[in-house]
Amino acid sequence: MTEHAITMRAVNKYYGAFHALVDIDLTVERGERVVICGPSGSGKSTLIRTINQLEAIQSGQIVVDGIALSGGDNVAKVRQEVGMVFQSFNLFPHMTVLENCMLAPMKSRKIPRAEAKATARQYLDRVKIPEQADKYPAQLSGGQQQRVAIARALCMKPRIMLFDEPTSALDPEMVKEVLDTMIDLAREGMTMLCVTHEMEFARAVADRVIFMDKGVIVEENPPEAFFGNPQNERLQNFLGQIA
């Protein structure tokens, strides 16, 4: 395995005059679990959104699963290999849970309906809500909706999963069910990049924790060193605030 899962080299992103990502260098290995944290506006969401090009970059290079992110065809290929889970779930409200999970495999991967349905049921089973398959998203709790969103992304059989603050919009009692689902996924060896403030999750599954501030990767370390011996003053402040 010579290839990295994700390589970012000297990536810069601007919103007008605002410099959102500053010379980002980041390598994620296959099977690695990386947690990204930092204050709001630090660029952590922007960073993971450049990996499937929901956000375009102005300079630098991104290679995902051996595919360079440049040109239309490559972007589509990368998106097939990269699943994403959003803070606000973004389930399709006019489709049932099952249809939510079947749409992309059928349209993007051209998988036959019967097979897509079987795969969808399998993943709904894995996120422990097989009985909700025929309901509409609005009939589910927040935690259930987010688990459907995870299943929907997994149905594309991605090699990498991106999580953008997946528990931030949830009521406290629903955070655990979503985190448990993510922990299961991590244990199965999925490559994961996760923007979150759930430090318990970081401690439990992360191989590496990254701290961002003002568009810069300030510090990155395995969880023990990251939490036990933070070097940077801004990180020390940040950990003090969320603890």
Added chain:
Amino acid sequence: MIREFSSVDLIFIAMAIRWTLILSVIAFIGGAVGGLALALSRTAHSRALRWLSMSFIQVFQGTPLLMQLFLVYFGLAVLGLPIDPLVAAAVALTLHASAFLGEIWRGAIQAVPQGQSEAATALALSYRDRMRHVVLPQAMRVATAPTVGFLVQLIKGTSLASIIGFTELTRAGQIVNNATFQPFLVFGTVAVLYFILCWPLSLLARRMEARMRLAVTR
């Protein structure tokens, strides 16, 4: 020679309804195709497309329908094409309907939360699939009531085609009035017929709006 308004006149006027309906249907179908193209262009990534579609909408919303009818009608002659009131009216009303439906549907597309199309994009769905399966079905729910509302405007708007000599409901009324000179009776009848066409649609639009509000608050 002036004669009395008779059942023959009434039948003549009522028969002209079919031209009002044909014109409305042509303009609505043409306007739906044009309006969808405009709405997609208005929400497109390309700046040129957005600008072009916006200019089209501004021009057709900012000028009277009657002027558009005149320009198309006499424009056909300038282009050396035979002058046909039905063609001229159908083209002008189609352009007019395209502009208004385009603007209504643009608003409906933009009312679908950004996250919906982001999630579809992240799932590797193409622009076409994103629009067809995710964005437009949701936009349609928002757009249905105002679209039916516009259809009522369009049906009433076809009355202007009478001025370029197309014999639809209003022009049929004018013809009968020239012979009978009973304007109150004749145009009263014409107005009632328009009302019978439009009122059920207005009711339908209001019902849809109420159902839409319910769906949103659910």
